[in-house]
Amino acid sequence: MTQSGSDLLAKLGDRLSGLRGxxxxxxxxxxxxxxxxxxxxxxxxxxxxxxxxxxxxxxxxEEIPVMVVGVGSNLLVRDGGVDGFVVRLSPKGxxxxxxxxxxxxxxxxxxxxKRVAATALDAGIGGFHFYHGIPxxxxxxxxxxxxxxxxxxxxxxxxxxxxxxxxxxxxxxxxEMGYAYRSSMASKSLIFTSALFxxxxxxxxxxxxxxxxVQQHRETVQPVREKTGGSTFKNPEGSSAWKEIxxxxxxxxxxxxxxxxxxxxxxxxxxxxxxGHDLETLGETVRRRVRETSGVSLQWEIKRIGxxxxxxxxTPFLD
Numbered sequence: 001m002t003q004s005g006s007d008l009l010a011k012l013g014d015r016l017s018g019l020r021g022x023x024x025x026x027x028x029x030x031x032x033x034x035x036x037x038x039x040x041x042x043x044x045x046x047x048x049x050x051x052x053x054x055x056x057x058x059x060x061x062e063e064i065p066v067m068v069v070g071v072g073s074n075l076l077v078r079d080g081g082v083d084g085f086v087v088r089l090s091p092k093g094x095x096x097x098x099x100x101x102x103x104x105x106x107x108x109x110x111x112x113x114k115r116v117a118a119t120a121l122d123a124g125i126g127g128f129h130f131y132h133g134i135p136x137x138x139x140x141x142x143x144x145x146x147x148x149x150x151x152x153x154x155x156x157x158x159x160x161x162x163x164x165x166x167x168x169x170x171x172x173x174x175x176e177m178g179y180a181y182r183s184s185m186a187s188k189s190l191i192f193t194s195a196l197f198x199x200x201x202x203x204x205x206x207x208x209x210x211x212x213x214v215q216q217h218r219e220t221v222q223p224v225r226e227k228t229g230g231s232t233f234k235n236p237e238g239s240s241a242w243k244e245i246x247x248x249x250x251x252x253x254x255x256x257x258x259x260x261x262x263x264x265x266x267x268x269x270x271x272x273x274x275x276g277h278d279l280e281t282l283g284e285t286v287r288r289r290v291r292e293t294s295g296v297s298l299q300w301e302i303k304r305i306g307x308x309x310x311x312x313x314x315t316p317f318l319d
Contacts, residue, residue, distance in 0.1 A: 005043040015059040021047040021090065029077040032088065035229045038077025038276040039306060041086035049093035050163065050193045057167035060085060066165065067305060068191045070140040074230050079276040080307030087191065089139065094193060099123045103199050109139030109192045117211060126202025127156055129210035133218045135230060139192045145179045149214055154179035156197040162190040182234050182301055223261045227270040232283060233298040241298055242266040245286055248293040255282040280304060280314040
């Protein structure tokens, strides 16, 4: 990094004096990502609530990068760390889920997906059982149209509340989110703060059975007790990423301490002290082998952020 996190905070001086959230210079991203790898954030900011986040965004000059992360379940941080500010929404300020009608739920962007599923179960609202098996938070689910067990986020979203880089609030309709498979067209500069969802009335026993089915499937076929980032690649059209990886002979393949899981070979795991370089090199090697084997071009589902260490760059195979 060009300067330390403390230097950046000193440079901004009193501009940040009114914030109620926590500012942490040179914060280790490996402590908050599920892959447990990567360099530090120059400054990690955890806002107290939406008003605090808006105050922060208005105070930070636009030339200083600001990036938001969720619970870190689908995130690979490069070893050179992340310049500027990384925003991580607090569970206290952004982690509530509440029932607002007989079929609607409002949830903050830091709310775990599993909590939304549990809230829906308690209220007898169907259509949210799939969130029980997604190890992330609502903000990430909104951004990437998270889905499982045949259901996607876009099927439940009514509207999304967000702040832009200037700290101004916006409300986006489902259509304005521009959802597609594992993606949305909403501006990357927007920070989602909450969303309104809609399901349907359903018997609680039926919802419970669906959630138990999701949990059983996940524990049976996914390495849930490993340091992993979830599905590494998006499913290519007409196939499954794991099938293409398996066909290419990459099940269990390792680069350093990074490995494609033996249990589910579209899950990349950190078997010990893998670096961001190990993990990204593994992913790009898999992409190359799959392309050579079947002609399929796998696309990353895991979000990769930050800088490479000089001399330790990973050249994307296809990009």
